[in-house]
Amino acid sequence: MPLNNIMTEKFLRSAYGGESMAHMRYLIWGEIAEKENLPNIARLFRAIAYAEWAHANNQFRELKDKKGSFSVSAGAVFVVGKTVENLQGAIDGELHEAQQLYPVYLQTARFQNEKGAERAFHFALEAEKIHARLFQEAKTAAEQGKDMELGTVYVCPICGHTHVGTIPGKCPVCGVTEDKYKTFPA
Numbered sequence: 528m529p530l531n532n533i534m535t536e537k538f539l540r541s542a543y544g545g546e547s548m549a550h551m552r553y554l555i556w557g558e559i560a561e562k563e564n565l566p567n568i569a570r571l572f573r574a575i576a577y578a579e580w581a582h583a584n585n586q587f588r589e590l591k592d593k594k595g596s597f598s599v600s601a602g603a604v605f606v607v608g609k610t611v612e613n614l615q616g617a618i619d620g621e622l623h624e625a626q627q628l629y630p631v632y633l634q635t636a637r638f639q640n641e642k643g644a645e646r647a648f649h650f651a652l653e654a655e656k657i658h659a660r661l662f663q664e665a666k667t668a669a670e671q672g673k674d675m676e677l678g679t680v681y682v683c684p685i686c687g688h689t690h691v692g693t694i695p696g697k698c699p700v701c702g703v704t705e706d707k708y709k710t711f712p713a
């Protein structure tokens with residue numbers, strides 16, 4: 528279904544920009560965590576970077592009928608510090624997305640009856656809540672000078688749902704079967 532409403536279209540483009548930057552930022556912060564000898568926190572950053580890729584992928588594809596070049600403004604956290612500081616940046620970004628950005632984008636898409644965008648924003652909103660919590664756990668450990676305890680991380684390639692421990696039978700958000708999950712082993 529083509530997009531019919533400029534407001535949803537703009538929000539998709541901005542969300543795509545935000546997710547693209549989050550993806551890159553987490554890879555960079557993962558490298559820093561690796562150098563600080565925090566391999567589990569580094570792995571969490573890489574797993575969540577993959578989830579942000581899934582969100583960007585959905586949003587980009589929803590814009591497929593709107594070809595062209597655009598200047599995209601998008602919110603993004605900028606900090607390069609020690610892992611504790613970087614994790615605070617990650618928490619701030621995820622909470623902003625979970626509490627402000629995606630609830631507004633989702634309601635807009637719903638109001639404008641843009642089904643594809645609604646799906647993409649719903650997927651992102653559900654994952655960002657989990658990401659905020661996981662980054663908070665990581666920061667609590669890092670503040671004590673320790674790596675976090677972290678089992679295998681499973682990330683849904685469709686919606687970015689992020690799960691630690693045992694693999695869910697199917698994705699609780701989008702319903703994809705467990706064999707599709709991308710695995711970041713402990």
Ligand SMILES: [Fe+2]
Nearest residue numbers: 621654655658
């Ligand atoms: Fe996230």
Ligand SMILES: [Fe+2]
Nearest residue numbers: 683686698701
């Ligand atoms: Fe999913």
